[in-house]
Amino acid sequence: MEFIILLLLCLPVVVGNWLYLHGGEIHYNDNGVMTYLPKIYHDTKHNVVYSYGGAYYSANFKDDHVTNEANVTPEVWGFTPPENGNVNWSRQFAKSISDSFPLTSSVEYALTTSSDKKHYSFGGTITYNVVADGGEGVPIQMVMEDFVTYDYATQTYSNVSRTAPHSLAGEAQFVPQYGEEGVLLFFGGKNPLDRGVASLDLADLGSIEVYDIYTDTFYTQAATNAPTGRYSFCSVGASNANGSSYEIFIYGGDVGSSNSAAVATLSKVYILTLPAFLWLEVPTSASTWRNNHKCQKIGEKSISQHNQRQMISVGGDQHPSGIDWSSYVDSWNSAMKIFDLTALTWSDSYNPDAKAYTRPDMVDRFYSGNSAFPSTWGDAALNSIFNKSVTATTPKTTSTPTPTPTSTPTPTPTPKKDTGSKTHIGDIAGGVVGGVFAAALAGFLLWWFCWRKRKADNKSEGVAATDYQGNQGYQNVKEVGGDGSSEREEVELSVGKDIPRRELPADDTPRQELDTIEYQHKYRMTEPQKLSNGTR
Secondary structure (H helix, E strand, O other): OOOEEEEOOOEEEEEOOEEEEEOOEEEEOOEEEEOOOOEEEEEOOOOEEEEEOOOEEOOOOOOOOEEOHHHOOOEEEEEOOOOOOOOOOEEEEEOOOOOOOOOOOOOEOOEEEEOOOEEEEEOOEEEEEEEOOOOOEEEEEEEOOEEEEEEOOOOEEEEEEOOOOOOEOOEEEEEOOOOOOOEEEEEOOEOOOOOEOOOOOEOOOOEEEEEEOOOOEEEEEEOEOOOOOOEOOEEEEEEOOOOOOEEEEEEOOEOOOOOHHHHHHHOEEEEEEEOOOEEEEEEEEOOOOOEOOEEEEEOOOOOOHHHOOEEEEEOOEOOOOOOOOOOOOOOOHHHEEEEEOOOOEEEOOOOOOOOOOOOOHHHHHHHHHOOOOOOOOOOHHHHHHHOOOOOOOOOOOOOOOOOOOOOOOOOOOOOOOOOOOOOOHHHHHHHHHHHHHHHHHHHHHHHHHHHHHHHHHHHHHOOOOOHHHOOOOOEEEEEEOOOOOOEEEEEEOOOOOOOOOOOOOOOOOOOOOOOHHHHHHHHOOOOOOOOOOOOO
16 A cells, blocks of 8 residues: 545544544555545534535445435434544434434535534535436436534424525535624535536636525625636635634635646635635645545644634545546645645644634735725625624514614714914913913902901901890899899890891991980880888
8 A cells, every 4th residue: 555545525523632534535546445425513512523414335335336325314423522532433313213303315515514503514416316218227416405404502403495506516614703693605616507417517606605694594795806616625714813804715626627727726725805705816826736625724722713724635636537546646645735824835744833823914915905895795784794883683583673763963063174373482472471460460369359358357356246236135124122132033125126126237337326315215214213111
């Protein structure tokens, strides 16, 4: 065994520190063993790796090795990833386990991707035999109109029909940072006009199918500067830490031809950057082109999956037909190579110390001089999904809110620009003198008011209160006593009947005293008179 090549869609998945490769065809020069071509995905909630679908083969692939999918009862197998990397498969879902299992056929070439909550499978084909009268069976492929979802939380499958477009052998990516729950992008592959697969019908990479998970809605968005359409290629996606954009990288594939122009375009990596929906061509080409291969991001597990920067390309071949396996030599060591998504360079070795993904310089240059969004959206809802400054989309089934009146905002006048002028020395001097004079005037006024208040306080303290202003009021005193002793009886005069009420005069108002004689005559009792018996 001199050379090993993995081809026809071997499936990779990373769990912890392990990269698992599953399925595909393994050739040892002119000898080989075939396994089926499944889709593999990791249920992160229950930590189970599942495998579903693909093309089935019999135990001895040389003797009628193909078992058509239409004749196979679909099953889902899985394993729990161990620390040492060794796995033990077991049947997880099938009609034989539960009658509620909804899948009725095993699909190959479907467009698949996974979010952190669900796994999605779109389109694909099945193969069956059509036996003519008196003839042998002819394998026929038919496009499936399935949109299959596996929910990690409930561990259940659902299947919804989607009649257009018919898709197979393309790619899908989950983009977490747009929309309420992320979006799915489906692109490339083949789009047959009907359910037959005989025609080439390459999908246009300038037309991207967008599925908004939150609203359960498909949209179509045009992408500019698209490369040549292709099928059986690979893709990965990455985002920098601040989530300002998301880049999808594609490499290789098949265009149904191996001429020099096809080889040149399939040897390059292309970047679809979001939200601009623009394709960029990486100037550095790979040493060779490949198809029927798969790509997977790898990196230190402490770095988020969407921020890892190394892409490993696994398996595939360089010739879509007519391969002489006895003399075939793969220029890639073990049919693998690694691409740095930030530096945009190929390498034969993995760097365990690689930092997190940052946008390549060519992507930064584009956004620094261009709009971050396409000039035209395929649907108005896409603007709110991809433009974070726009109000988020709402799901299909929502209650109608009660309208509330809104006020029209008053426009704020735009401030005029300062036209600028020279400042003269005389103006400066005048301002200084005026300021000094104002300060002196303020000081004088403060001193004058304090002086007046102090003078008024001193004047009021030197004036004695009159009798009727005293605390005791007016008093009548008479002496009573027949035994020669005297007894004083105090009687308080009525105030208000005979005595006029007066307010205290202001400090600068002349005080008026009552006439002494009149006062005594009118308000005081008469002098005591001597009685005839000699008593008073």
